Each structure stands twice: as structure tokens, then as C-alpha cells.
Amino acid sequence: MGQLNxxxxxxxxxxxxxxxxxxxxxxxxxxxxxxxxxxxxxxLDLVERLxxxxxxxxxCRKAVLTVTDQLTRQGKLRNKYSHCIYSFDETGTRASxxxxxxxxxxxxxKYGKVENLDDAEMQNISKSIEVIGKINKDIWKIVExxxxxx
Numbered sequence: 001m002g003q004l005n006x007x008x009x010x011x012x013x014x015x016x017x018x019x020x021x022x023x024x025x026x027x028x029x030x031x032x033x034x035x036x037x038x039x040x041x042x043x044l045d046l047v048e049r050l051x052x053x054x055x056x057x058x059x060c061r062k063a064v065l066t067v068t069d070q071l072t073r074q075g076k077l078r079n080k081y082s083h084c085i086y087s088f089d090e091t092g093t094r095a096s097x098x099x100x101x102x103x104x105x106x107x108x109x110k111y112g113k114v115e116n117l118d119d120a121e122m123q124n125i126s127k128s129i130e131v132i133g134k135i136n137k138d139i140w141k142i143v144e145x146x147x148x149x150x
Contacts, residue, residue: 007132008078014139021148022050
């Protein structure tokens with residue numbers, strides 16, 4: 001989980017360079033904008049909207065929208081494990097998670113869905129770490145290819 005959070009945070013911070021380049025501002029201004037937006041979704045929305053502006057080249061737009069789409073998809077798994085409680089069996093070897101979300105229907109409320117952290121799920125997490133690492137490299141390529149401030 002630590003690796004997942006590390007690679008995610010490191011990659012999300014690269015949105016600063018996309019903001020700087022797409023908004024045509026310096027890095028310091030982009031940092032202020034990034035920190036003012038207090039959710040990943042808000043930051044991704046801004047980057048996507050900047051990329052969709054007519055002054056953005058088609059090639060740059062496509063590359064940026066590809067990485068923001070990939071980050072959004074990977075963010076679902078990251079959010080799942082960032083917003084849960086972990087528990088282990090008596091031996092400390094079998095783990096499970098309890099999601100900290102409320103599921104509400106018309107006449108009932110449920111919370112705390114429990115899921116096992118089995119081998120398949122651990123493989124999903126490892127794959128996500130790998131994919132986010134690739135997204136990181138793709139963002140750096142966009143920054144370099146478009147001469148964005150870095």
C-alpha cells in the first residue's frame with residue numbers, strides 16, 4: 001500500500017508541469033494552482049480542460065487526455081485502498097479491508113463492505129503500481145516534447 005501511495009503521489013505532483021505548460025505559466029504559479037485545488041479530481045479536470053483549449057496542439061491534447069484518463073482509471077484502486085480500514089487474522093497473515101463508504105438505498109443503509117486481500121488483489125495492486133509508473137514516464141515525455149516548464 002505504501003508503494004501504491006508513493007507512486008501515486010509522485011505521479012500526481014507531475015500535473016504541476018502539465019498545468020504550467022498548458023496554462024503557459026511558470027512552475028511557481030502552477031504549484032499555487034495545484035495546491036489550491038484540493039482534490040485529484042479537480043486537478044485532473046483542470047488539466048483536461050486546459051488540454052481541450054483550441055491553442056493546444058492536437059498531438060499534445062491527445063497525449064494529455066490519454067494520461068489523465070489512465071490516471072483516473074488507476075485512481076479508483078488507489079482511492080479504494082486509501083479509504084478503508086485494514087484488519088488481519090490472529091496470525092497476521094490474512095488481510096482484509098473494510099471500505100469506509102456508505103451505501104444507501106431507498107429504504108436501507110449499509111456500510112463497511114469487507115473484502116479479502118487475496119493473491120489476485122495483490123496482483124491488481126502490483127499491476128497498478130507498474131501502470132502508474134508508466135504514466136509518470138509518459139507525463140515527463142509530454143513535458144519534454146512540448147517544452148513545458150520543468
